[in-house]
């Protein structure tokens with residue numbers, strides 16, 4: 699497994715692989731890998747000749763009051779997991795390599811970032827779109843895989859790939875959950891034991907919504923109210939949003955007649971958790 703720390707090294711490696719007619723599958727991450735990430739690597743491994751992982755905590759996708767400085771990191775463990783998953787190259791750039799002095803370009807999509815997390819994290823998706831476009835240009839993959847827990851991010855990346863003519867197939871990887879249902883996330887590491895116990899309310903709320911829909915409830919507002927009360931019955935929780943929306947456009951849906959996306963963002967203590975499920 700090669701570890702490439704600069705842009706020229708990574709580009710040189712990828713160009714060489716292309717000259718050898720090797721296909722490249724890419725899993726971009728911010729590190730502190732868990733089973734959610736390794737499931738993306740497992741999905742990618744049989745699809746291509748080369749499997750590339752990037753680890754870069756992208757500062758431009760964090761708002762001023764967010765957790766950039768506290769973001770967990772364990773590079774040694776990440777590299778061990780990457781090796782075990784059959785990664786052939788890890789791109790491990792530093793901040794200056796990705797954002798050199800006088801960097802001044804930002805990619806902003808017009809519609810998709812207006813919904814869900816974008817309302818609460820105004821700079822987030824501009825930062826994600828910009829860094830992912832840069833990573834695509836540096837790694838030059840044939841396939842790139844992103845987790846479906848960040849459903850809005852996945853849609854945004856699909857759209858930017860289309861809009862900017864990247865010849866890359868974008869795949870989503872299913873949400874991987876702890877035994878009690880909590881979606882795996884690097885941010886789960888911030889939770890105290892008490893908060894960890896409360897945090898299962900997100901996945902339980904998704905199940906509750908499914909039950910209500912199966913019983914015949916179609917009014918999104920009614921289900922939202924039930925879910926909000928259910929979540930707030932757990933200690934240290936504050937709902938940011940509970941949203942039923944169109945799975946492609948992310949526009950709000952009032953009536954659950956076709957398949958919809960139910961997406962949640964809940965603060966448990968100071969930790970912001972998200973989860974989602976397709977329903978109906």
Ligand code: PAF
Pocket residue numbers: 726727728754756759826829830848851
């Ligand atoms: O999902 C993530 O970990 C990040 O948003 C990504 C896609 C690696 C961009 O920094």
